[in-house]
Amino acid sequence: xxxxxxxxxxxxxxxxxxxxxxxxxxxxxxxxxxxxxxxxxxxxxxxxxxxxxxxxxxxxxxxxxxxxxxxxxxxxxxxxxxxxxxxxxxxxxxxxxxxxxxxxxxxxxxxxxxxxxxxxxxxxxxxxxxxxxxxxxxxxxxxxxxxxxxxxxxxxxxxxxxxxxxxxxxxxxxxxxxxxxxxxxxxxxxxxxxxxxxxxxxxxxxxxxxxxxxxxxxxxxxxxxxxxxxxxxxxxxxxxxxxxxxxxxxxxxxxxxxxxxxxxxxxxxxxxxxxxxxxxxxxxxxxxxxxxxxxxxxxxxxxxxxxxxxxxxxxxxxxxxxxxxxxxxxxxx
Amino acid sequence: xxxxxxxxxxxxxxxxxxxxxxxxxxxxxxxxxxxxxxxxxxxxxxxxxxxxxxxxxxxxxxxxxxxxxxxxxxxxxxxxxxxxxxxxxxxxxxxxxxxxxxxxxxxxxxxxxxxxxxxxxxxxxxxxxxxxxxxxxxxxxxxxxxxxxxxxxxxxxxxxxxxxxxxxxxxxxxxxxxxxxxxxxxxxxxxxxxxxxxxxxxxxxxxxxxxxxxxxxxxxxxxxxxxxxxxxxxxxxxxxxxxxxxxxxxxxxxxxxxxxxxxxxxxxxxxxxxxxxxxxxxxxxxxxxxxxxxxxxxxxxxxxxxxxxxxxxxxxxxxxxxxxxxxxxxxxx
Numbered sequence: 001x002x003x004x005x006x007x008x009x010x011x012x013x014x015x016x017x018x019x020x021x022x023x024x025x026x027x028x029x030x031x032x033x034x035x036x037x038x039x040x041x042x043x044x045x046x047x048x049x050x051x052x053x054x055x056x057x058x059x060x061x062x063x064x065x066x067x068x069x070x071x072x073x074x075x076x077x078x079x080x081x082x083x084x085x086x087x088x089x090x091x092x093x094x095x096x097x098x099x100x101x102x103x104x105x106x107x108x109x110x111x112x113x114x115x116x117x118x119x120x121x122x123x124x125x126x127x128x129x130x131x132x133x134x135x136x137x138x139x140x141x142x143x144x145x146x147x148x149x150x151x152x153x154x155x156x157x158x159x160x161x162x163x164x165x166x167x168x169x170x171x172x173x174x175x176x177x178x179x180x181x182x183x184x185x186x187x188x189x190x191x192x193x194x195x196x197x198x199x200x201x202x203x204x205x206x207x208x209x210x211x212x213x214x215x216x217x218x219x220x221x222x223x224x225x226x227x228x229x230x231x232x233x234x235x236x237x238x239x240x241x242x243x244x245x246x247x248x249x250x251x252x253x254x255x256x257x258x259x260x261x262x263x264x265x266x267x268x269x270x271x272x273x274x275x276x277x278x279x280x281x282x283x284x285x286x287x288x289x290x291x292x293x294x295x296x297x298x299x300x301x302x303x304x305x306x307x308x309x310x311x312x313x314x315x316x317x318x319x320x321x322x323x324x325x326x327x328x329x330x331x332x333x
Numbered sequence: 334x335x336x337x338x339x340x341x342x343x344x345x346x347x348x349x350x351x352x353x354x355x356x357x358x359x360x361x362x363x364x365x366x367x368x369x370x371x372x373x374x375x376x377x378x379x380x381x382x383x384x385x386x387x388x389x390x391x392x393x394x395x396x397x398x399x400x401x402x403x404x405x406x407x408x409x410x411x412x413x414x415x416x417x418x419x420x421x422x423x424x425x426x427x428x429x430x431x432x433x434x435x436x437x438x439x440x441x442x443x444x445x446x447x448x449x450x451x452x453x454x455x456x457x458x459x460x461x462x463x464x465x466x467x468x469x470x471x472x473x474x475x476x477x478x479x480x481x482x483x484x485x486x487x488x489x490x491x492x493x494x495x496x497x498x499x500x501x502x503x504x505x506x507x508x509x510x511x512x513x514x515x516x517x518x519x520x521x522x523x524x525x526x527x528x529x530x531x532x533x534x535x536x537x538x539x540x541x542x543x544x545x546x547x548x549x550x551x552x553x554x555x556x557x558x559x560x561x562x563x564x565x566x567x568x569x570x571x572x573x574x575x576x577x578x579x580x581x582x583x584x585x586x587x588x589x590x591x592x593x594x595x596x597x598x599x600x601x602x603x604x605x606x607x608x609x610x611x612x613x614x615x616x617x618x619x620x621x622x623x624x625x626x627x628x629x630x631x632x633x634x635x636x637x638x639x640x641x642x643x644x645x646x647x648x649x650x651x652x653x654x655x656x657x658x659x660x661x662x663x664x665x666x
Contacts, residue, residue, distance in 0.1 A: 015347045060425075060446075069407050069410075074404075077401055077426075082428060090425065090446070092423065113423070283591075284558060284614060
């Protein structure tokens with residue numbers, strides 16, 4: 001739908017339509033209403049306007065991520081960008097950090113740039129307190145918002161997630177069954193996905209009547225493996241006993257491998273370790289790291305397909321869930 | 334300047350201006366010329382128009398990189414994006430792959446999007462054959478082009494580089510002096526920076542009267558460490574003798590660590606390894622990897638400062654060179 005169509009259907013001049021769109025005062029209330037009604041009726045958006053004028057074929061999708069140098073998010077951005085490009089869309093990337101205000105401000109900025117849709121990569125954009133998700137609700141009232149590995153039940157928001165809870169639940173049961181019962185859960189994110197993973201671990205431990213309280217949150221840099229290893233050594237010095245580590249991502253798991261080696265545990269005979277994301281890090285250590293593959297490329301492909309469907313006006317699923325897969329290597333029995 | 338101004342100055346209706354902009358045939362040649370003359374006179378651009386309509390405020394820098402999931406480039410994008418944002422600029426990211434046509438097409442696309450400048454992250458955008466750099470020359474005739482770790486002497490192109498040649502030259506001499514003389518140079522990029530590193534290695538070997546021909550190019554995926562390790566094993570099976578590896582990046586160096594361990598060499602007593610980029614991978618292996626820090630964050634900071642200076646109309650240096658630094662860890666003596 002173009003400005004011409006609106007003009008025709010509202011029975012006013014193109015200049016009048018432009019004035020309404022620009023919020024100019026030189027339009028009577030009656031005329032304004034006529035134009036806005038047509039716009040509402042045909043779900044016209046300024047984007048379609050720009051496109052109709054051939055001024056700016058937008059075809060741009062905003063991507064928000066907390067930190068593009070995080071291994072998992074870097075990979076996600078890579079897949080998303082490639083798949084958008086192959087469908088003729090450009091990507092406008094905003095790295096927001098982890099602060100709510102910065103996220104809301106990036107969101108506004110992308111909307112100002114008239115992107116066709118916004119992808120929130122990673123689950124740290126969703127808050128438990130409903131009011132803190134207002135920036136997403138607001139955005140979704142204008143353009144579709146896609147969540148990668150997060151979930152929010154509001155209109156015009158679509159989720160594609162990996163079933164982190166079940167992946168972690170099953171993997172924990174397997175570690176217990178292979179003989180390790182004093183398992184430390186090691187994590188550094190309390191995001192939607194982070195909490196789902198933690199619950200999977202806790203529920204599996206409780207099901208087997210074991211202590212589900214051995215979970216420790218690491219607050220440092222997401223890539224400072226040396227510091228993570230120190231953290232584990234301090235836990236040990238403080239008297240904590242554990243012979244298995246289930247980590248919420250491969251970087252933390254790698255620190256556990258370093259810890260076990262420095263403590264002269266034999267892996268996997270005396271000490272077992274499980275990572276998450278099945279990243280390139282899994283083959284960096286010795287023995288190589290068992291890890292859960294959460295099918296990131298599949299998620300991204302599906303996310304883009306869903307977005308393209310929504311933009312084309314098709315009925316698309318609100319939420320799609322994929323299963324993860326345990327990739328066995330040398331750190332588990 | 335808005336569509337209203339053009340309409341007024343050309344003495345035609347807004348609808349007519351729109352028709353001209355859309356290339357519609359329902360406009361006489363005379364009218365078309367009138368409109369185009371006004372547009373030319375006032376240097377009107379469709380973007381400025383969009384801005385006038387409140388559709389689009391620019392302040393956007395295009396970033397091109399071959400592959401945003403490459404560890405080094407992911408980090409570069411992260412720094413660049415953060416520093417641009419803190420200066421009020423948005424980033425439009427294009428991952429181009431390694432094909433010249435795709436690079437040229439992304440460049441055109443960014444120019445169509447009316448970015449204020451373009452940053453080429455990584456040295457694989459520069460070609461030896463001058464005509465293949467035409468896409469950069471063309472872009473630079475319109476907006477400033479910034480090269481991160483590459484060098485091209487044409488107007489309106491600015492370079493910020495790490496002195497890879499000298500870093501590699503010095504590090505090779507040090508490995509020789511510490512007693513390893515049969516050194517394999519292991520690399521996977523023949524980019525500007527890749528060649529500079531290789532030359533540094535070769536010149537150091539030749540200076541010491543050693544064989545500088547032991548350089549092997551790895552063509553596989555930039556993150557398939559298992560395959561890289563296989564490659565080294567095959568070299569060994571084919572009769573090649575080497576007790577040191579200097580790698581053009583940390584991923585390749587990590588494969589060398591895995592290789593040495595599988596061959597039961599003691600590191601660093603029997604086998605020494607040097608990486609490049611000083612990435613998080615350096616602490617993933619045992620012993621930890623000696624690597625060259627090429628000061629990526631400093632380079633990115635300087636690149637953005639230079640770009641902001643250029644955009645502000647200041648006289649800025651065409652080329653800035655920083656020194657790398659050898660970070661000693663456990664894989665060298």
